Amino acid sequence: MLDILRRIVQEVNNAADIPSALDLMAKRVRDAMGTEVCSIYLLNEEEQRYVLMASEGLKREAVGHVSLGLSEGLVGQVGQREEPINLEDAFSHPKFHYLAETGEDPFHAFLGVPVMHHGQVLGIMVVQQRDVRRFDQSEEAFLVTISAQLSAVIAHAHASGALFAQMDASADLPSFYDGLSGSPGAAIGHGVLLFPAADLASVPDRPITDISAEIALLDDALMRVRQEVRDLAERAAKSLGTEEQALFDVYLRMLDRHALPAEVIAHIRDGQWVQGALRMVVDAHVRNFEMMDDPYLRERAADVKDLGRRLLAHLQSQNRRHIVFPEDCILLGEDISAPMLMEVPRERVRGIVTTRGSRNSHMAIVARAMGIPTVVGVQNLPLKQMDDKEIIVDGFRGRVVANASAELKHQFEEIIAEEASLQAGLEKLRDEPAETADGTRIQLQVNTGLMTDINRSLERGAEGVGLYRTEIPFMVRDRFPSEEEQRVIYREQLSAFAPHPVTMRTLDVGGDKSLTYFPIEEENPFLGWRGIRVTLDHPEIFMVQIRAMLKASEGLDNLRIMLPMVTSVFEAEEAQHLIHRAWLEVRDEGLEVAMPPVGVMIEVPASVYQARALAQRVDFLSVGTNDLTQYLLAVDRNNRQVADLYNSYHPAVLHALLHVVEQAHEEGKTVSVCGEMAGEPGSALLLMAMGYNVLSMNASNLLKVKAAVRQVKVSFIRKLLNEVLAMDNGEVIASYVDLQLEKAGLSDLLRHRKNI
Template sequence: MLDTLRRIVQEVNNAADIPSALDLMAKRVRDAMGTEVCSIYLRDEEEQRYMLMASEGLKREAVGKVSLGLSEGLVGQVGLREEPINLEDAFTHPKFHYLAGTGEDAFHAFLGVPVMHHGKVLGIMVVQQRDVRRFDQSEEAFLVTISAQLSAVIAHAHASGVLFDQLGGGADLPSFYDGLPGCPGAAIGYGVLLFPEADLASVPDRDVEDVSEEISRLDDALVRVRQEIRDLAERASRSLGAEEQALFDVYLRMLDRHALPAEVIAAIREGQWAQGALRTVIDVHVHNFEMMDDPYLRERAADVRDLGRRVLAQLQSQTRRHIIFPDECILLGEDISAPMLMEVPRERVRGIVTTRGSRNSHMAIVARAMGIPTVVGAQNLPLKKMDDKEIIVDGFRGRVVANASAELKQQFQEIIAEEESLQAGLEKLRDEPAQTLDGTRITLQVNTGLMTDINRSLERGAEGVGLYRTEIPFMVRDRFPSEEEQRVIYREQLAAFAPHSVTMRTLDIGGDKSLSYFPIEDENPFLGWRGIRVTLDHPEIFMVQVRAMIKASEGLDNLRIMLPMITSVIEAEEAQHLIHRAWLEVRDEGLDVSMPPVGVMIEVPASVYQARALAQRVDFLSVGTNDLTQYLLAVDRNNRQVASLYNSYHPAVLHALMHVVEQAREEHTPVSVCGEMAGEPSAALLLMAMGVDVLSMNASNLLKVKAAIRQVDISFVRRLLNEVLAMDNGEVIGSYVDLQLTKAGLGELLRNRKVLA
């Protein structure tokens, strides 16, 4: 049964479109269960009905025409109860509703299961049989398992807005693709797909310009690949037996003009460019091999895939893609690297969208530093269809819109204009203090990690750096940077912001931040070997970095060192001992440098409850609200399944922050916040009311936060804080804070939390 399930799921996932997927599912399930009818009803939210969208066994003409209300008939009952209904004779059930024109009057046995995704009913799958009998438990379990697999396909289509479009609905409806916000902002532009070389899966669809020229390119590529295979066979003859060498003959036969290439040429003649035609043909053959029962034949899929890559590499080598970036460009890719981003003319990039990655990816960090609206993890976005298409990037909500209506496009154009106008109006605040109307002052600093951050930060009046991510110089290299290389990088940061302080976080890798040359294999990376745990286990790495920091501070005296992922007092003390030793070593080398202040990051529950003990031992505390919220709520915010549960206004988060500030105040130890909350105007005001001394954020948010602070009295914000600390619902707290601040005249500054249509 497991093999049957695997084959069905694989076939459905490889279907060309939703109608094909549904038809395949109905046919395969009917055959696998040996029953007479399998039907699939999908929920149409607009009509509030279940539509019959596929059936094997009922009359074909009923598909797409017959429907039931959400509480009508046995199908409606399955949806209402959100559980299977298994009846030996459906006609005797009081909720049975006869559907004329379907031909179901001959079938008595009924088994219906809901197709659910994220707690929502998307449709109903039904099997029926003439006999009066009850489906057994194994049959019911099989159908429930199949429906769970189908839910992903339907949810994908729902999310992308193509479900009822493909099933015969409106062809001009906008399509929405949800991801995660990478950098707030909105943008409209034309997609430019960046894809790695020799990666078949990334090749986009593109219309052919000259059929003869494309075929000629393919022929040239095939000549080179055939020679490459012959050369490999020649080298292999010295070490392989005759049986293994025969594989190369198979490769050459597959590359014969009348074999795979003939199919590629046929696809080119149908209007597809050579690379896209190659991808289509290879995908079909790989799929066919993978569906075979024989394990040996299934393995041949890898051979076909390898051949495809070789031909693609030759096609790309002879026609290196010269990318033309339009004036309003939306960069698209599975996972755009930071170097790829830096090669694109900045003045033309309006937005970025990736189907993989997270908010903490190197690219997302770079995008925020550059202020480019970004959506990451938009898994359902059909990249190959988006090249050169007009796209809207909603970085506030983490959504991509294609085929937008004129009204929707106008709405986003207004939002973009408002943001530009707001930012221009805020520029005058650059040199003004972050001070409330009744005189309470707070320091606003920036989070940095790239050289491009420096100018943007200084232009916005940053009063130093609250978090310098030292892992970024490590991430862009293929080896650990030397002490001198690190010293030069750190010196540039320290000198640029002097005399303001620069807080440098020691190497923070692990979790979702990895180094290609220092791989960390963890089954649960966020609870594994990361942050200070790595560097304390490798003092040779830690000492080199700290020595470079201290040397870089010579004559400036504005360095502060911060330790990440501290979970115990012992870790802090051990790291402080190493830092003190590094300082003495640097002094012994003749450099006159001061011992820098040392602080710890509060980002796990353990450090929250040891805040006072830590405050007694270090010079400052800095709260990383991103990880702290994630760990307190047990929510991976980069996991789309649970990202909606991530809420910085959750009462547990607010009370934890309040506890840290109160405990630090007892020891007269300053507290800063360097997580995303610090850069959100409404959250920043609450943090200020708690008594936080420093807020550190992305440079693009600094002037908004400063503007919000300068428009309120601290007494008003403290009253607001006391009110929300008495509430027990994070969603209610967020809405209430926004409402009160909007009433106070700060509505335009809260755009980064506005939900768009």
């Protein structure tokens, strides 16, 4: 039975569309169970009825037309009870409702099970038989298992708006496609589908005799593609910083004669023509990367494919498709590489949507640096149908909308205009202090990682950097950056913000962050080798980074060093010992560098309960609320199955935050917050009421938080904090905070979290 189940699920997942998937499911289940009827009813929420969407055994003309109310018939009874109903004679049940249109007269035996997803009934699956008999336990278990598998297919179709629209070809209803936010913001524009000029998959094998001629063709193509990448890098230099431009250095290294080309030449020497050899090498690398669990490594597959296609295009001497980019361009594609993005006129790009990739892809990094709203990993988006269609990109929620109603489009137009207007209105606060109406100040800093963050941060009046993510310079290379390369990068950050402090987090890889040249493969990476654990196990990496930081701070003295993922006092002490050793080495080289303050991040429950002990040994604490919330609630916020359980207003999170700041202050140490809670006005005010000294956030949120701080009194936010600390439900707390801030006149600053 397990083999049958696997085959059914595989066939359904490969179906061309939802109606085909449902028809296939009904047929395969009927055959597998040896029954006479299998039907699938799905809930139409708008009509509040269960609609017969597929059936094997009932009249075909009834499909798509027959429906039952939520409490009507045995189907409605299954939905209301949210559990299977197994009857030997359906006709004798008081809830039986006869539907003449379906031709179900002769069927007595009835087994119905709910199709559920995240606690919601999406539909009902029913099997029927002429005999008066009860389906046995194994049959019931099989149908329950099948319905659980079907629920994912139905949920995807339901979310996209395709569930009932595909049954009616004339329907032109709004369609919603969920992915992941690659870069925040909203945009409206017309889709432009980017696809490669050359198709590697269509290249056949072909034997050759003149090996030298094929290698010469490869060398010529390599020369042209290298120049193409250099030209793109030059264009990128106008809008990207040094670190982001390093992405193009990675491309050039991959094109080095000793890298991918060497493998292509090896196949040519075996007698394969150059195009076939290129296909074989690219396919092998892509397969290897795509099979890897680590998201960073999977992203490298897109880079290899892009280079392969570029080389093939030159080998085939084909001109690329001439694409006309409209003024309001939404770029679409399975994968859009950073070089592909740079080929498009920046002033025309409103948004980006990909069906693959993650927020850590090279393209997403560049998109954030350029401030382009981006949604990635929109798996169920029908790309070919989106070309030249008007599309809404919701980078706040990670959602794409097609066929938007006039009302919905108008709502997003207002949001876009209000965001621009709000930002323009907030600009006047740039040089004003983050001070409450009754005179209490808090320091607002920024989280950075890209060089392009510097200007945006300074334009918004940042008072320093609360978190500089040093892993970014490591990510955009295909090797560890040297001490001097790191020193140059760090110096630029420290100089730009001097005399304000810059808190540099030491290399934080592992979990959902890895390096292509330093893979970490684990069953459970979030509970594995990450953060300080990695660098303490590799002091040679740690020492080079600390030395680079110290040298970069010469004459500026605004460096602060922060240790990630600390779970014990021992880790903090061991890291401090290495930092002190690096400082002595730098001093011995003749550099007059002060010993910088050293702090730890509070990201796991263990450090929450050791906050006081840690505060006794370091100079400051900084709470990473993203990971802390994830670990406290045991919720991976990137997992769509449980993402809705991730709630930073959860009572456990709020009480943990209060405990940390109280313990640190008892030791006379300052505490900051550098997670997303710091950049959301409601939670930022609660953190201020708790006594946090510094809030560090994305530069785009800084002025909103400053505006919120300046419009309230400390007495108001302390009263609000005491009220929510007495509550036991995170959703209630979030709603209550919004309500109170609206009453205080801050509704404009909250609008987007509520309405999008």
